[in-house]
Every structure is written in structure tokens, then in C-alpha cells.
Amino acid sequence: MSRHERTVLGADQLRNTGLAPVGDRPWGTHICLFYETPQDLYDVHADYFGAGLASGEFCIWALSEPINRETAIEALRKSVPDFDKYLRDGQIEFIPGYQWYLRGDEFDPQRITGGWHAKLDDALARGFEGMRVSGNAFWFETSLWKEFCEYEAELDRSLAGRRMIVLCTYPLAASRAVDVLDVARTHNFSIAKRDGRWEFLETPELAAAKREIGRLNGAIDILSKPFPGSRHLTHREQIVLAQVVKGASSKEAARDLNISHRTVEFHRKNIMRKLGARNVIELLGIVLGSGQPE
Known part of the structure; x- marks a missing residue:
């Protein structure tokens, strides 16, 4: 069976997202999270990645402020059972968000989307069920907001038929009302975690x-x-x-x-x-x- 066939087969299989407002969703789900505090971010990812790791998925966290690799590992270690084993086995990867999205200070949506697909192919070849990704929108305060919105739309289209679940996180403190609408249009679900409380944002x-x-x-x-x-x-x-x-x-x-x-x-x-x-x-x-x- 080819990698492409493995990606398409079972594309409608339900997966535990670990996120209470979202529940079990099929591969290709694209989720947006607005968060208020760093602790909200830690708690959400402990549930999100914990569910993926337990389900045999390969997990990637593209990190940026307010979280770095050390604090991310420490937070997951406290909340995810057997996390150190998953880390030793290479089932979860932490990558610098700025370098991943803006390699050489150049934003290339095709390169980024192609990079995710390459990592998915590798994960499937290694025997994982699929891939679970999270990335933090550090570009909120950059001049690239329009380009990143276009990238989010392209990413959403590219997830069809692929064994991927993607979570994109946005800081509420830096979000304008128009930003929230822009983001909601390019995701299947838009949710918020505010000081430990969940909220569901209905898209237009x-x-x-x-x-x-x-x-x-x-x-x-x-x-x-x-x-x-x-x-x-x-x-x-x-x-x-x-x-x-x-x-x-x-x-x-x-x-x-x-x-x-x-x-x-x-x-x-x-x-x-x-x-x-x-x-x-x-x-x-x-x-x-x-x-x-x-």
C-alpha cells in the first residue's frame, strides 16, 4: 500500500481530539483556539497531545512565545502519563515556530504546507496512525497577517483526505474583532479557553x-x-x-x-x-x- 493510499484510507475515522468542546472528530479537522493565559495553553495541549499520543499518533508542536521547548516539555510531563517514554520513542517533536514558518525571514505557504505533508508521510512510514499538529500564531503582530490568513485557508483545503488534525492557537490579548472573524472563516471549529473556562465561538x-x-x-x-x-x-x-x-x-x-x-x-x-x-x-x-x- 502506498503512502498516499494510507493517507486516504480511513480519512473519516473519528479521533479523540482531547478538547471537550470539539469531541471526537475525523481526520482533516482544523481547529482554532483563542487562549487568555499561558496556563490555558499548557492545559489545552496536555489534553490535545495526550489524546494523540495515547492513540498512536505522531505529534508536533511548533513553539513560539510565551512557550519554549523546556516549558512545553515540563508542562506535558506533569499532565501526560508516560510522557517521557513518548519523548524517548520520538513520538512527539518540538520545532521552533519562527524558523518553521519564516525560514530565512521569507514566508512561503507552499513550503510550509509541503513541509507538513512530508512530515505526515514520514510518520505514516514509521507506523503511526497519523499526525497531530499545533502551532502558535506569533505573527499576529507582524506585517504578514494577510499572508498568514491565506496560508490558513490553503492549509484547511490541503487537509482533505489526510490523516492530520491541526490546532492553531491565537492570543486573545492581541486579537481584534476582525482578526477573530478572519480566523474563524478558515477553521472547522473556533473555541476559546479563558482562565480555565471553555467557550465555543460560532463561525459566520x-x-x-x-x-x-x-x-x-x-x-x-x-x-x-x-x-x-x-x-x-x-x-x-x-x-x-x-x-x-x-x-x-x-x-x-x-x-x-x-x-x-x-x-x-x-x-x-x-x-x-x-x-x-x-x-x-x-x-x-x-x-x-x-x-x-x-
Whole structure:
């Protein structure tokens, strides 16, 4: 089996994220965390990486202020059982965030995304289930904010079909309201940890999708009510499915969601495959509860 095949197979398998507001999610999940204190950051990563290590995943933490390698290791050592063994076995890696993202003071999104993919290929070749990544947004106060937002969007697209889960962390103290909106648009989930307390930030896309589903005259709220296979769908796939149930064409859905027609088609094919539907009629039957395909 090739590395690519191993990456694609089981892409909808649910993984324990270790994050209470997010729960179990499939590979390809892209999470944004706003944090208030360094302790919030330590606590979140102990749960996040602890779950990944226990599940046989390779973990990478791209570090930047306010955390360095020594403090990160010490924090995980205190909270993650058998952490020293994982560290000795090379199951977790710590890399300098600034050097990883801005090698030679040059920002190259393709190099960065390609670097993650290369590390994933290596992790799979070494027998790990997949890869779990976290990176801190130290570039918040740099002149590269627009470029990094574009990188986040590209990274989100590149995760489709790959055995990766990515957590991006942002300091609340440095975040403007417009920054929060920019970030939320490029992640499946946006959550916050404020002095030990969790908060869930609803993205504009999710809010819009819920409004659209409300127009179905109560037939079904596909973002909150389960149906066969619903737990295997990603957040983006649920939003596209809402458009399908509403009766929107791919072009109409692309316009409403402000994404490309090709992206909508990609998600539609994944939805059909995951739910085992051969056509839209069968898909509606599954979602609306009138039966499943034989």
C-alpha cells in the first residue's frame, strides 16, 4: 500500500481530539483556539497531545512565545502519563515556530504546507496512525497577517483526505474583532479557553447554515439532529449538505458559501461516499429519515 493510499484510507475515522468542546472528530479537522493565559495553553495541549499520543499518533508542536521547548516539555510531563517514554520513542517533536514558518525571514505557504505533508508521510512510514499538529500564531503582530490568513485557508483545503488534525492557537490579548472573524472563516471549529473556562465561538458560516436549514419548515436540522452516518461528516461537509437538502445547485451553494464550485463538488462527492448514497434522492432519504440505500 502506498503512502498516499494510507493517507486516504480511513480519512473519516473519528479521533479523540482531547478538547471537550470539539469531541471526537475525523481526520482533516482544523481547529482554532483563542487562549487568555499561558496556563490555558499548557492545559489545552496536555489534553490535545495526550489524546494523540495515547492513540498512536505522531505529534508536533511548533513553539513560539510565551512557550519554549523546556516549558512545553515540563508542562506535558506533569499532565501526560508516560510522557517521557513518548519523548524517548520520538513520538512527539518540538520545532521552533519562527524558523518553521519564516525560514530565512521569507514566508512561503507552499513550503510550509509541503513541509507538513512530508512530515505526515514520514510518520505514516514509521507506523503511526497519523499526525497531530499545533502551532502558535506569533505573527499576529507582524506585517504578514494577510499572508498568514491565506496560508490558513490553503492549509484547511490541503487537509482533505489526510490523516492530520491541526490546532492553531491565537492570543486573545492581541486579537481584534476582525482578526477573530478572519480566523474563524478558515477553521472547522473556533473555541476559546479563558482562565480555565471553555467557550465555543460560532463561525459566520455555521450561523448562516443554521439559518438556511431553518427554511426547510422543520423537516430536519441537519447540523444538530443525527442521521445514519452524520457523525462521519466534517463541519464543512455538513454546511454543504445543508445546501443540498435545501435544493441548491453546486453553483448556488458555491455563491452562498463564498467558495468555489469545484470545492462544493469535492464536498458533495465525499458526503455521498460517506453516507453510501448513489444519488441525491437516496441522500435525501438518508438525511430526512425516509430510508437508506440498499
